[in-house]
Amino acid sequence: MGILIISDIHSNLTALEAVLADAGQVDAVWCLGDLVGYGPDPNECITLVCVLPNLVCIIGNHDAAALNQIDSGTFNPEARDAIRWTQNTLSDGSLAFLKSLPERLEMEDVTLVHGSPRHPVWEYLLDTKNATQSFAHFETSYCFVGHTHLPSIYLLGKDNHSARLMIPEASSHMALTPRAILNPGSVGQPRDRDARAAYAIYSPEEHVWEYRRVSYQVKEVQGRMEAAGLPDRHIQRLAAGW
Numbered sequence: 001m002g003i004l005i006i007s008d009i010h011s012n013l014t015a016l017e018a019v020l021a022d023a024g025q026v027d028a029v030w031c032l033g034d035l036v037g038y039g040p041d042p043n044e045c046i047t048l049v050c051v052l053p054n055l056v057c058i059i060g061n062h063d064a065a066a067l068n069q070i071d072s073g074t075f076n077p078e079a080r081d082a083i084r085w086t087q088n089t090l091s092d093g094s095l096a097f098l099k100s101l102p103e104r105l106e107m108e109d110v111t112l113v114h115g116s117p118r119h120p121v122w123e124y125l126l127d128t129k130n131a132t133q134s135f136a137h138f139e140t141s142y143c144f145v146g147h148t149h150l151p152s153i154y155l156l157g158k159d160n161h162s163a164r165l166m167i168p169e170a171s172s173h174m175a176l177t178p179r180a181i182l183n184p185g186s187v188g189q190p191r192d193r194d195a196r197a198a199y200a201i202y203s204p205e206e207h208v209w210e211y212r213r214v215s216y217q218v219k220e221v222q223g224r225m226e227a228a229g230l231p232d233r234h235i236q237r238l239a240a241g242w
Contacts, residue, residue: 001026002027002210003027003028003030003202003204004201005200006019007031007032008147008186008189009186010034010187011038011188012045012238019187029055030144032060033057033063033114033147034114035063036062037060038062039188040221040230043094058113059098059121061122062086066086066087066090078234103121111144113144115146116130125145125152125181132162141178141180142181143180144182145181149191149192150191151192153165154181169211171212173209185198185199198211198212200212218239222235225238
């Protein structure tokens with residue numbers, strides 16, 4: 001059945017539910033952080049994630065900001081507003097769950113981080129230069145990351161000199177060979193001009209990465225965001241995936 005790989009849910013319960021329905025039965029769930037931030041359903045998303053089978057979860061930068069572990073002043077004004085709203089909305093149980101999350105985990109032959117293996121919570125892997133440098137900071141065959149909201153795969157050649165970037169297509173299967181850094185994209189805030197929720201299924205026995213997209217009722221989420229008084233920019237961008 002494989003392992004469900006999700007990241008950057010960002011308090012979007014409708015998108016998360018669509019992903020879980022589309023993925024079907026899985027052996028385990030690995031969540032790469034940013035359960036909260038931007039969206040209107042932080043407690044509901046955490047409650048649902050907590051009961052997923054064989055859950056492994058790490059902390060993201062928005063999770064850390066909600067806990068005041070990161071200065072919200074490092075975020076743009078709209079993101080700061082969303083962080084403050086989230087801080088005022090999170091339940092004690094949700095806060096306790098976020099506080100329990102580690103920055104980095106190794107699961108057999110895979111390293112899990114939110115940003116990068118060099119700076120697990122905050123660094124964005126957006127180009128081949130930074131990706132190439134990141135390979136020196138993990139020893140497993142693969143590293144799964146989130147944070148950018150962009151589905152991507154960085155492959156390191158046998159010369160170990162430079163990484164190559166691949167942008168996976170939806171419904172694609174890829175047989176992996178060491179070494180690679182893989183990003184499943186964002187469940188709740190896609191930013192690759194595709195509004196559909198993004199996720200992946202990883203088959204550890206065959207080392208196969210299956211990249212998937214699924215549509216969800218964006219307008220429902222936008223309505224809840226508007227009712228909560230969340231920033232209009234975050235409301236509008238959901239419809240276009242930017």
